[in-house]
Amino acid sequence: xxxxxxxxxxxxxxxxxxxxxxxxxxxxxxxxxxxxxxxxxxxxxxxxxxxxxxxxxxxxxxxxxxxxxxxxxxxxxxxxxxxxxxxxxxxxxxxxxxxxxxxxxxxxxxxxxxxxxxxxxxxxxxxxxxxxxxxxxxxxxxxxxxxxxxxxxxxxxxxxxxxxxxxxxxxxxxxxxxxxxxxxxxxxxxxxxxxxxxxxxxxxxxxxxxxxxxxxxxxxxxxxxxxxxxxxxxxxxxxxxxxxxxxx
Amino acid sequence: xxxxxxxxxxxxxxxxxxxxxxxxxxxxxxxxxxxxxxxxxxxxxxxxxxxxxxxxxxxxxxxxxxxxxxxxxxxxxxxxxxxxxxxxxxxxxxxxxxxxxxxxxxxxxxxxxxxxxxxxxxxxxxxxxxxxxxxxxxxxxxxxxxxxxxxxxxxxxxxxxxxxxxxxxxxxxxxxxxxxxxxxxxxxxxxxxxxxxxxxxxxxxxxxxxxxxxxxxxxxxxxxxxxxxxxxxxxxxxxxxxxxxxxxxxxxxxxxxxxxxxxxxxxxxxxxxxxxxxxxxxxxxxxxxxxxxxxxxxxxxxxxxxxxxxxxxxxxxxxxxxxxxxxxxxxxxxxxxxxxxxxxxxxxxxxxxxxxxxxxxxxxxxxxxxxxxxxxxxxxxxxxxxxxxxxxxxxxxxxxxxxx
Ligand SMILES: Nc1ncnc2c1ncn2[C@@H]1O[C@H](COP(=O)(O)OP(=O)(O)OP(=O)(O)O)[C@@H](O)[C@H]1O
Ligand SMILES: [Mg+2]
Numbered sequence: 122x123x124x125x126x127x128x129x130x131x132x133x134x135x136x137x138x139x140x141x142x143x144x145x146x147x148x149x150x151x152x153x154x155x156x157x158x159x160x161x162x163x164x165x166x167x168x169x170x171x172x173x174x175x176x177x178x179x180x181x182x183x184x185x186x187x188x189x190x191x192x193x194x195x196x197x198x199x200x201x202x203x204x205x206x207x208x209x210x211x212x213x214x215x216x217x218x219x220x221x222x223x224x225x226x227x228x229x230x231x232x233x234x235x236x237x238x239x240x241x242x243x244x245x246x247x248x249x250x251x252x253x254x255x256x257x258x259x260x261x262x263x264x265x266x267x268x269x270x271x272x273x274x275x276x277x278x279x280x281x282x283x284x285x286x287x288x289x290x291x292x293x294x295x296x297x298x299x300x301x302x303x304x305x306x307x308x309x310x311x312x313x314x315x316x317x318x319x320x321x322x323x324x325x326x327x328x329x330x331x332x333x334x335x336x337x338x339x340x341x342x343x344x345x346x347x348x349x350x351x352x353x354x355x356x357x358x359x360x361x362x363x364x365x366x367x368x369x
Numbered sequence: 370x371x372x373x374x375x376x377x378x379x380x381x382x383x384x385x386x387x388x389x390x391x392x393x394x395x396x397x398x399x400x401x402x403x404x405x406x407x408x409x410x411x412x413x414x415x416x417x418x419x420x421x422x423x424x425x426x427x428x429x430x431x432x433x434x435x436x437x438x439x440x441x442x443x444x445x446x447x448x449x450x451x452x453x454x455x456x457x458x459x460x461x462x463x464x465x466x467x468x469x470x471x472x473x474x475x476x477x478x479x480x481x482x483x484x485x486x487x488x489x490x491x492x493x494x495x496x497x498x499x500x501x502x503x504x505x506x507x508x509x510x511x512x513x514x515x516x517x518x519x520x521x522x523x524x525x526x527x528x529x530x531x532x533x534x535x536x537x538x539x540x541x542x543x544x545x546x547x548x549x550x551x552x553x554x555x556x557x558x559x560x561x562x563x564x565x566x567x568x569x570x571x572x573x574x575x576x577x578x579x580x581x582x583x584x585x586x587x588x589x590x591x592x593x594x595x596x597x598x599x600x601x602x603x604x605x606x607x608x609x610x611x612x613x614x615x616x617x618x619x620x621x622x623x624x625x626x627x628x629x630x631x632x633x634x635x636x637x638x639x640x641x642x643x644x645x646x647x648x649x650x651x652x653x654x655x656x657x658x659x660x661x662x663x664x665x666x667x668x669x670x671x672x673x674x675x676x677x678x679x680x681x682x683x684x685x686x687x688x689x690x691x692x693x694x695x696x697x698x699x700x701x702x703x704x705x706x707x708x709x710x711x712x713x714x715x716x717x718x719x720x721x722x723x724x725x726x727x728x729x730x731x732x733x734x735x736x737x738x739x740x741x742x743x744x745x746x747x748x749x750x751x752x753x754x755x756x757x758x759x760x761x762x763x764x765x766x767x768x769x770x771x772x773x
Pocket of ligand 2: 295
């Protein structure tokens with residue numbers, strides 16, 4: 122398979138934790154500009170796959186390429202983030218003692234060394250960027266609120282906003298609608314579809330309504346490798362998928 | 370927006386009041402000590418100048434610890450080591466100022482070296498006859514140690530309890546090393562019998578007052594620098610690393626560098642505190658490296674309120690004043706009292722005296738606001754102090770938390 126034209130290319134990736142194979146010969150390709158939904162039962166290895174892509178976990182074997190040319194296994198988290206891969210954690214993680222605005226300010230694309238940060242002054246451009254993102258994630262009226270005081274759903278959005286602030290090429294979004302109301306879920310689907318117009322996105326989610334709402338190609342993982350891939354209708358009609366979801 | 374700016378100024382006002390107070394004290398206390406006759410009601414006795422001067426050095430040490438513990442979640446149990454190193458650097462200068470006035474009358478070698486039959490000055494004592502050199506070393510030695518230590522510790526992602534333990538091990542190792550006579554720092558007697566500093570007699574009232582003033586000014590400067598750091602984008606990053614280290618990593622920052630900078634700056638501050646402390650107490654010995662000393666600093670900071678700038682200063686002053694009083698009345702129970710104080714603070718005042726005060730003020734203001742008819746134009750904006758308190762109440766406690 123050719124890597125050219127891909128934003129993310131995983132081939133034959135395996136990783137074990139104390140002998141347990143969390144990812145097993147996984148191959149997955151995401152085209153530039155594509156949005157992909159990943160489903161799979163608990164423990165299928167979805168989060169671990171993101172750990173590998175973002176440099177948190179080093180694979181035991183296999184190839185992981187970004188943009189068709191960069192070998193991600195040779196870089197660490199900060200490097201990979203700077204290359205343009207943003208990640209939302211499964212458990213929403215924002216800076217709780219900072220305001221919404223400051224959370225975004227710290228995430229804005231820009232130099233990442235200590236001395237510029239020490240003498241940094243907010244520029245008009247940055248203010249505009251923050252305002253834009255606040256509009257997109259619909260937290261404009263909460264800009265001075267502390268991260269700690271946001272609702273669960275608002276934290277999820279703020280975290281997505283922090284990804285956008287980084288201006289990444291690829292977004293990895295782990296369970297963005299967990300703990301959201303139906304209305305919030307719908308809103309989030311709209312938000313992600315908007316983002317996908319200009320970014321490549323991988324969304325991991327258990328909520329099938331939400332996945333249907335996204336209306337994109339679905340990959341089902343199971344025991345660390347791809348079980349089935351295609352439209353949601355195709356995947357959910359697959360006997361093996363039904364089997365792993367219903368249990369044997 | 371306007372209310373926000375007003376309240377932000379409210380938080381800053383506290384910092385400027387503190388700086389103003391310290392500068393005022395730096396001018397006033399020496400005057401009251403030197404210019405007023407001893408029988409005047411406003412005369413400040415010399416022992417008081419020495420005692421409070423010592424406390425001010427402790428306050429600077431506590432502030433230094435708070436920069437890393439309160440704002441970045443690095444619980445250092447070895448900050449006493451940086452303080453002691455700064456103290457030794459100053460002590461070496463003071464030793465060399467003795468010249469041939471020592472017991473053995475050797476113009477170059479300090480007494481303890483003559484006693485050990487050493488023939489020449491070890492290389493690491495070179496330059497310490499110059500004040501400017503000693504001043505550089507006061508900052509460079511603790512800073513460099515912190516930088517090297519932090520480089521390895523933070524890069525290998527040692528955090529939490531493990532980091533605390535190795536900082537404690539560091540100060541303990543230095544304690545053992547400085548106890549050895551052949552290290553060349555005076556062994557267990559340390560450095561003492563100082564005569565002059567910059568040509569002035571260290572025992573003289575005027576000199577003591579000047580060192581007192583220098584300590585107050587150094588603390589004021591420490592407050593200003595800490596405040597400037599905390600309010601910069603870097604300061605926000607520091608707090609971000611404390612609250613969600615791996616989040617910062619995944620948006621491209623390197624928390625190890627963030628920590629390293631704060632740790633090094635903090636060690637330099639601690640070194641300066643130690644350097645000002647030594648001429649005021651007249652001795653520096655390996656006991657300053659004792660792990661218990663570093664733990665005491667943690668207690669001062671916790672009592673005053675970590676994660677605030679004024680807190681550690683208040684804590685250091687309160688606890689040390691308490692210690693002076695207590696050791697006068699019931700010397701054998703002081704350690705129990707200190708332990709009890711720490712437990713009580715942890716249980717009942719998790720944000721220390723300052724945190725408690727802010728909480729009271731916030732509740733008081735709320736009550737007053739509730740009692741008044743709702744007036745236009747004052748939305749329920751939170752004060753920075755209130756925000757700090759809320760953050761702690763809702764899980765923004767300065768412990769590093771694993772993301773995910
Ligand atoms: N650091 C680790 N050490 C040991 N085991 C791990 C580690 N990380 C993941 N695992 C294991 O790997 C397997 C895959 O975990 P992963 O978190 O990727 O699943 P998931 O598909 O994200 O599940 P969920 O839907 O519950 O989030 C699990 O069995 C998990 O226990
Ligand atoms: Mg998961």
